[in-house]
Amino acid sequence: MARDKMARTANALTLHLGHYVSGSAHMLLIGWVLFGGVFRSAPDPFEITGVEMISLQEFDALFAPENVPAPETVVETPVAPEVTETSPALSPTQDREIETVPVPEPTPTLPDPVPEIATPAPPPPLIVETPTPPELPSIEPPSSAPEQAVRPIARPVRRVAPTPVEAPDPDLQIDEIDQAPTAPSEDAAATEDAPDATAQEEAATEIPTEPQEVAAAPTTSLRPKIRPRAASPATPTQPAPEATTEDSVAAALAEAQEQAETPARPSGPPLSFAEKESLRVSVQQCWNVDVGSQAANVVVVLGMSLDRDGRVAGGTLRLLSATGGDERAQNAAFEAARRAVLRCQRGGFNLPIEKYEHWRDIEMTFNPEKMRRR
């Protein structure tokens, strides 16, 4: 019994021994942390010194007997006099230069004015006489009349014969064939007509080309289109009687679907984020926003088709929509956006040719809201 008890206490002792040891050790540790000065002060500030790797030879050379003392004496003596000599010499000349510059600067603003001061003449200086009557801002006949008529005609002219529409005044002959799309500043409504004209024209020319491209590029997504086409010529070869009405309905349906879907579906992987981003950045570099103007309240969407070189295909750049501002502001916003595209395309936007189908047609939105808040 007693042995049992002893054994138990011994057991308990050994059991608790661990606790005691760990407890006292922790106490010691905490005490040391608190009073031992571990956190008493921040670590000493340390300096960073540059370290250079040197070769053995260099090391030896460094400790060659004469090396250390010699440079010190050499350096010190010459430097001091040089500095004192040069610094006074430089400072006066610089000052003189600076002084002379500002003096003339304010003056040019004053003497320049052309005004012929009609000597302090309190009595009656007649001012309006010269300017008002003579100025006849003669908006020449051609500018108003032909412009509206020309716009629809101009497009055909480009293809047939680039002879400008003759106007009464020889000065106003239209030299540039492209003249038509830009509107007179007075009626911006007319400008919007012009892009429309180009849009239709392009739409007409594109449709025949696209199916060919589709046929030429049969990749994954094209498969559904090609099959029905193959199926329809194939049907006659198949035993004719077998062709059920359902089949032909399905085929017709598929064909109709295919036809409805005339614009080619781009195939292959779409443009990556980085590729889109690089296009965006390259255009915005050239997008000059006049934040104080009414045009800065207009969001314009431009449509365009690019050729395989990444250049805007002739006449495809058009205004799709403009929101905010009046017509003139919208026109100015369109011009600025168009300038951005045309100026930054340079030799062509940098886009991966293998994804041409994805970037052939682009809709670009120019939203100046963020710029306004700058």
Place this chain on the structure above:
Amino acid sequence: MKTFLKSLLCAFALITGMTTLAQAQDGPLRIEITDGVIEPLPFAVPEFVAETAGMGEIAADIARVVAADLNGTGLFREIPEAAFISTITNFSSPVQYSDWKAINAQALISGAVSMSNTGEMSVKFRVYDVFSGQELGNGLRFRGTRDGWRRIAHKVADAVYSRITGESGYFDSRVVYVSETGPKNERLKRLAIMDYDGANLQFLTDSSAIVLAPRFSPNGDRVLYTSYETGFPRVFILDVGSATRRVLEDQPGTMSFAPRFSPDGSSVVFSITEGGNTDIYLMDINSGSRSRLTNAPSIETAPTFSPDGKRIVFESDRSGSQQLYIMSASGGQAQRISFGQGRYGTPVWSPRGDLIAFTKQNKGRFHIGVMRVDGSEERLLTASFLDEGPTWSPNGRVIMFTRETQGANGSASLYSVDVSGRNLKPVRTQGGGSDPSWSPLQQ
């Protein structure tokens, strides 16, 4: 039946396949551009072509004025002639766009000057958008006398500005202001009128009496101003063409000041101080009949009409500090629009109608600022020891104001700033100047 099912399934698969494809990429590639650059648009103005003998000099001068007008806006930057690859020697011959593209000229202005037998000078011009290879608008011609060449040049610049920015210009305009000469304690003040760029300066009054705050009529033919000619401040109206003037409001024992025309030019809104109280009145110019628009014990002054003539903005200290209020043009309840820190004064409604320019005094500094008509989007455009008295350019794009420097030798001069806060610069005047008022575009 099997085949029917098969074909049905095929058709179904086809349709669903196509719709998912359509969802994957629907139509053209869409890109949104939100970050542009703010920089002056580079343009080139080759010397205008002299089409008749002896016009070479004036042709060059006109091109210079056009370039100076455009440069001065801060929105355009002229490409120096030294950089030109080719130049224009014949107004009618086609433009070599590539030559101008190479020097990054985005706009090209060509012009020609000729003189008829009758002594009428004719200036024609064209504007080209170089990068799209198109002409902006059509050619245009102005006719006038040789003496009026600067106005013609300004008109050309206005047309160019308008074609590129889509907004009307402001170059063919004038400014009436108070010319200040002499030391600060003995300053001579005269009404002066000049082109917006400082040319063609003329004086409208002598310096015998102090004159203040001239204001152009809506068509620029008359000027309202305040003069101490009679010993007290009185509102005068002056005909610009003949420089004849008459007192508009001459009630004994009162002071009248701060006049402005209504948009139709038929009436004048101004302040009268009577018995220590200042209120706003409206007067019909022809009949001389007047009506009182405000009736408060506080000071109400600096009234200005909205461009549509339906409302009036003015300053008042009825709340304890000087603030801006808007009321109907016939008077009545006024609504406070300025709520920022400091004191607001001299409000002016923009010709576009969307903004109100004002002078603000806060923490010992003066500012010219703009806010929307409802008081929102307040923007301070300038800051200095003393900026005050804004006036709008005819197109509502630029604000001209008075800046006065500190100290015994301090002087007042005219400055202008773009409504975006850019392009702050002094206006060229002969000597000092204050209280500018910008005319409308000349007809």
